[in-house]
Amino acid sequence: MSIICERFDSLGLGDPSATVRLGIMGGTFDPIHIGHLACAEQARVAHGLDAVVFIPTGVQPFKRDKKVTDAAMRFEMCRLACASNPHFDVSSIEIDREGETYTVDTLRQLRAHYPDNVHFYFITGADAMLSIVKWRDSALIADLAHLIAVTRPGYVMTDEAKEELAAHADFDVSYLETTALSVSSSMLREWVGCGKSIRYLTSLAVHDYILARGLYA
Numbered sequence: 001m002s003i004i005c006e007r008f009d010s011l012g013l014g015d016p017s018a019t020v021r022l023g024i025m026g027g028t029f030d031p032i033h034i035g036h037l038a039c040a041e042q043a044r045v046a047h048g049l050d051a052v053v054f055i056p057t058g059v060q061p062f063k064r065d066k067k068v069t070d071a072a073m074r075f076e077m078c079r080l081a082c083a084s085n086p087h088f089d090v091s092s093i094e095i096d097r098e099g100e101t102y103t104v105d106t107l108r109q110l111r112a113h114y115p116d117n118v119h120f121y122f123i124t125g126a127d128a129m130l131s132i133v134k135w136r137d138s139a140l141i142a143d144l145a146h147l148i149a150v151t152r153p154g155y156v157m158t159d160e161a162k163e164e165l166a167a168h169a170d171f172d173v174s175y176l177e178t179t180a181l182s183v184s185s186s187m188l189r190e191w192v193g194c195g196k197s198i199r200y201l202t203s204l205a206v207h208d209y210i211l212a213r214g215l216y217a
């Protein structure tokens with residue numbers, strides 16, 4: 001069987017009648033920051049998730065022209081950030097896949113790996129949720145996972161947007177208000193670039209990794 005991640009590979013294998021809830025948090029994570037971590041943790045508790053797996057993207061169709069940090073480094077930063085939380089882990093399945101990254105392929109791969117009693121909860125910022133209807137096979141995504149849309153500072157999901165989402169596919173969406181952490185990876189990259197401190201805006205281990213490698217400088 002293929003490996004999804006170290007900590008949660010055999011999820012659901014015990015009692016087949018016991019439901020296991022797996023949160024899935026996709027992103028570029030260039031770098032991972034407290035906004036990602038806090039929203040995953042709050043979604044975990046709010047929805048009783050047993051585990052959350054962070055899945056850094058490989059080649060993204062929407063970000064093809066943008067310069068993105070080497071996948072192995074983005075993976076390593078996620079690994080460092082997840083290490084201290086036994087409910088978190090990171091998976092390289094999108095990085096290892098050839099070609100462009102599509103969420104539906106990731107969910108299919110997870111579905112093929114885990115038994116049916118493992119239910120998927122795809123966690124995403126409300127801003128990213130708006131573009132989900134444009135994703136390839138969005139109806140299939142809706143079949144494979146519940147969606148948790150977390151609010152994020154600066155991105156308010158209007159009723160119109162929610163209606164648009166509902167009209168496009170049979171999405172099972174829960175909206176979750178999380179603490180407003182006004183951080184983004186782009187902000188962290190920019191701050192490092194101009195010599196500002198990003199300490200406490202990501203985990204200390206990730207902070208140290210970025211500085212030691214001279215990333216974003």
Ligand code: ATP
Binds near residue numbers: 125
């Ligand atoms: P960039 O600035 O490069 O776009 P980002 O901070 O948006 O990076 P991504 O890796 O693009 O990070 O985001 C991954 C997921 O995390 C997306 O679903 C996004 O909406 C969500 N997210 C990012 N920042 C926050 C935040 N501060 N609070 C809640 N969710 C967030």
Ligand code: MG
């Ligand atoms: Mg983003």
